[in-house]
Amino acid sequence: MKLWGGRFERAPSELFERFSESLSFDRRLLEADIRGSQAWARALERAGILTVAERETLVRALEEIAAEARQPGFFDGAADEDVHTLVIRKLREKAGELAGKMHTGRSRNEQVSLDTRLWLRQEIGHHQNRLAALMGSLLALARRYPDAILPGFTHLRRAQAVLWPHYLLAYFEMFFRDWQRLAAARRAAGAMPLGSGALAGSGLPIDRAQIARELGFDELTRNSMDAASDRDFALDFLHAACLAMLHLSRLAEDWILYSSEEFGWLELADEVTSGSSLMPQKKNPDALELVRGKCGRVLGSYVSLVATLKGLPMTYNRDMQEDKERLFDASDTLGACLEMTRAVADSARLNPERTAEAARQSWVVATDLAEALARSGVPFERAHTLVGRLVLESLRSGRRPADWTPEALAAFAPEFAPEMARLLRPEEGLKTREIPGGTGPAAVAAALDEAARRLRELGT
Numbered sequence: 001m002k003l004w005g006g007r008f009e010r011a012p013s014e015l016f017e018r019f020s021e022s023l024s025f026d027r028r029l030l031e032a033d034i035r036g037s038q039a040w041a042r043a044l045e046r047a048g049i050l051t052v053a054e055r056e057t058l059v060r061a062l063e064e065i066a067a068e069a070r071q072p073g074f075f076d077g078a079a080d081e082d083v084h085t086l087v088i089r090k091l092r093e094k095a096g097e098l099a100g101k102m103h104t105g106r107s108r109n110e111q112v113s114l115d116t117r118l119w120l121r122q123e124i125g126h127h128q129n130r131l132a133a134l135m136g137s138l139l140a141l142a143r144r145y146p147d148a149i150l151p152g153f154t155h156l157r158r159a160q161a162v163l164w165p166h167y168l169l170a171y172f173e174m175f176f177r178d179w180q181r182l183a184a185a186r187r188a189a190g191a192m193p194l195g196s197g198a199l200a201g202s203g204l205p206i207d208r209a210q211i212a213r214e215l216g217f218d219e220l221t222r223n224s225m226d227a228a229s230d231r232d233f234a235l236d237f238l239h240a241a242c243l244a245m246l247h248l249s250r251l252a253e254d255w256i257l258y259s260s261e262e263f264g265w266l267e268l269a270d271e272v273t274s275g276s277s278l279m280p281q282k283k284n285p286d287a288l289e290l291v292r293g294k295c296g297r298v299l300g301s302y303v304s305l306v307a308t309l310k311g312l313p314m315t316y317n318r319d320m321q322e323d324k325e326r327l328f329d330a331s332d333t334l335g336a337c338l339e340m341t342r343a344v345a346d347s348a349r350l351n352p353e354r355t356a357e358a359a360r361q362s363w364v365v366a367t368d369l370a371e372a373l374a375r376s377g378v379p380f381e382r383a384h385t386l387v388g389r390l391v392l393e394s395l396r397s398g399r400r401p402a403d404w405t406p407e408a409l410a411a412f413a414p415e416f417a418p419e420m421a422r423l424l425r426p427e428e429g430l431k432t433r434e435i436p437g438g439t440g441p442a443a444v445a446a447a448l449d450e451a452a453r454r455l456r457e458l459g460t
């Protein structure tokens with residue numbers, strides 16, 4: 001069945017039909033298409049196009065289609081151009097010629113925009129819940145090792161000691177921003193396009209505001225041409241999805257490293273790792289590697305859709321059909337990666353002895369010492385040089401920070417006061433970083449509580 005055909009003398013070729021169909025993927029919009037169509041039927045009744053009885057028949061028949069679509073095999077053998085066409089065909093099977101009134105004043109251009117927005121708003125809600133669950137898991141993993149310290153890196157070189165919860169809270173902040181970005185993307189998809197017609201606005205007295213209320217939209221699209229051509233809301237979502245994937249991939253990379261034999265900081269659970277078909281000893285971090293890898297895929301979807309939309313003339317163009325597979329794939333991938341990462345976090349175990357040892361072995365305390373000198377009045381440049389020399393001397397003589405006694409330190413340079421030797425232990429330097437946002441134990445405890453409060457306030 002087609003929703004058009006009168007002006008054609010010959011049918012489309014099979015080649016073209018196969019090339020242009022979207023039912024194979026836009027079937028995922030069926031539920032949204034039915035909700036939108038039911039709202040449209042009610043709008044047509046209010047506009048005097050349908051009688052009460054006709055509207056009831058159509059709304060009921062659409063409800064039956066929605067129920068049937070939940071059964072397996074519903075789409076078997078369907079050869080419709082797209083999901084909108086399929087719904088009308090099914091409606092005709094149930095309601096006869098009356099189905100022919102459904103498209104009064106309605107274009108598929110606004111319909112596909114409406115359906116995609118409805119679908120996307122629901123998907124985004126699920127992603128926000130998954131993100132909140134992951135944030136909760138990170139807080140729990142932080143609280144399991146409240147005093148564990150590890151070397152924080154810059155340039156992947158040991159830089160300064162930080163508390164384990166402080167490290168995890170960094171990811172909490174990233175995911176918190178992702179949650180907010182998704183909320184903004186959900187708002188961006190929250191304008192209701194029906195009534196825009198194909199591009200010029202409907203010629204029927206449609207109460208758009210009432211449709212928006214029924215479908216849970218926040219506002220109306222303000223310009224019918226913009227409504228027909230706009231896919232910014234799809235890009236907003238893909239952008240938010242990209243950044244969430246970016247953060248997931250960085251977390252994955254960290255934990256792939258930290259769980260390696262070279263580090264030995266983190267133990268990943270058997271349930272989320274896999275072995276080698278050849279090497280019996282292997283325990284590989286495949287779950288995290290896939291999360292890292294799938295980031296590229298979501299980024300690809302974003303770039304693909306931007307490239308598709310770039311330079312399109314006003315208003316709707318069939319190119320825009322290409323948005324759906326990108327959206328579906330990005331959304332599925334993000335959802336799967338959020339759930340997988342959460343499972344990894346829930347089952348991971350830290351080895352706090354190893355992380356503390358990694359901190360003690362290196363000169364992560366150097367900055368603590370330099371700042372102590374600065375606090376005692378030594379110009380920072382001089383302090384920096386002094387500690388740098390201390391590090392150089394230690395490397396030459398094979399000494400670790402803990403090997404320096406207060407006396408040896410004072411003998412090395414008189415600026416080193418005896419009490420500064422305390423700072424040769426990384427856990428002591430931490431205590432000087434109680435500034436808000438710093439890794440001092442009290443600051444981190446407060447940050448953990450504050451993060452938990454913010455998570456609760458997300459209300460998911």
Ligand code: ARG
Nearest residue numbers: 022082108109112318320321
């Ligand atoms: N399958 C189309 C899409 O996804 C639906 C809109 C078709 N509109 C049209 N004028 N051909 O974009």
